[in-house]
Amino acid sequence: MYTPADLAYLREKQVPIPNYTEPENWFLWQAFYYLRTERQTGMDNIGPIPVSAIIAYCRDLYLMTCPVQIASVIRVVVALDNAERT
Secondary structure, three states, X not given: OOOHHHHHHHHXXXXXXXXXXXXXXXXXXXXHHHHHHHOOEOOOOXXXXXXXXXXXXXXXXXXXXXXXXHHHHHHHHHHHHHHHXX
């Protein structure tokens, strides 16, 4: 993991920085990974992850009750889902 000083140095020297998951974003990537199996499949395509499945994941597994936190998770998971399906 790089420190901010390391990142600044690497950018200054134009060294490619590898992609990695920030620790604070791990929960969102994990939610997306587990919820991918909730999609419905059609004739020739896959559907989106249902919002009800995202809400159930947040409430049942992580005991989230704050609507703002749940909405944040929904926004990120839907964005990741849209990016994967396009």
